[in-house]
Amino acid sequence: MTETAGKGPVEGAASSDATTSEPYEKLQAPRHSPLGSVIRRLRKEKGLSLKQLSESSGVSVGMLSQVERDVSNPSVRVLSAIRQALDAPLSVLFEPSVTRAEDPDFVRRAKSRPVLELGHLNKELLSSKSSHNLQLMILHVDKGGSSGEQPLSYPAEKGGMVLRGEIILQVGSQEAHLYAGDSFVFGPSVPHAFRHAGGEPSEVFWIIGPVSLDKQV
Template sequence: MGKQVLDQQADTPESTADDARVGKALRRLRRDKGLSLKELALKSGVSVGMLSQIERDLANPSLRLLTQIRTALGVTVSDLFDDAPPPAADPTFVRRADRRGWLELGYLSKELLSPHAPHNLQFMILHIPPGSTSGDQPLSYPAEKGGMILNGSLILKVKDREVLLHQGDSFLFDSLDPHSFRNPTDETAQVLWIIGAVRVDRQL
């Protein structure tokens, strides 16, 4: 019997061109995989109605929902970005500062630093506005995460430990451990965010 699909809540986005990137990327990736909305719903545990709203930019997915959808599609975080190929003169291991991909989720923005070519290591800058969080439910999936606070402050919670991090503080943890973050200040936080793939045997 297929996985039960439950309705989830997501934030309603403001009407901006940037917010449309998330829905467009997810719709493109789903179609590239040859999946219907119903098939993706069964694989991800996200309802057909919610998937449809997200793809049409009527709702912003939380990071947890985005992770469920991304995992079901078998794609990386980098695949979600509106990302142009590098100039022909540049090697594939370089990303120029003026060619960074952006992903707008409404409650935070991601700025892609990793080069265009696929790699197991991905890194980006998270721009987290005052009061924004990673969502009501903690995140958990096979990976390693690390980073450093570039500007502002951030509360990071991993399992049952919560810590307030300031500019210059760094961190590293197993992403299988339930984790979340929030910006408790009135200043936008900028965080260098690194995601490393784990060995297949750790996922078994």
């Protein structure tokens, strides 16, 4: 499992925010700690060695070491396996964003969306910092980007809509070519995958519902 993002196995845009004409690049939240540092901190908080995390996640020790040192971008599948082994919510992997002091916890400002960079696939968190099980994000999928060669399976309902460009979405044994404006919903633990299609970068509004514990396999 040494795939890199966009070429190997993973998992959620308008070209600009509805309230501003500024391009996406200017809306990215300031970054302060690389993904590897976050994963290393979570692992140590759990009291796990690299070998123990490798055994529980199925990701090789070498790959884990590269990810923690930010030498390699993990694929979505690899990142998902690490996160599940650490029993960490998806939101904890995003960089904290700058928030206005007067904003309540349920608000996420357009200019303070944290971005998780995974090579050809970037995830932009829309969910607020308040405690909740519903995750909202925008997937920015560049040419060559995908969720990986193998389908993903996660015990939570998912849905969304293509905001720009095109993607190929595979759910179970079925596959659909989706264009801007097309939407989708599918159930928990259904194997799924997606990949970029068309010429321009794609942006997908992606929703992940609460984990369905009774449907885990």
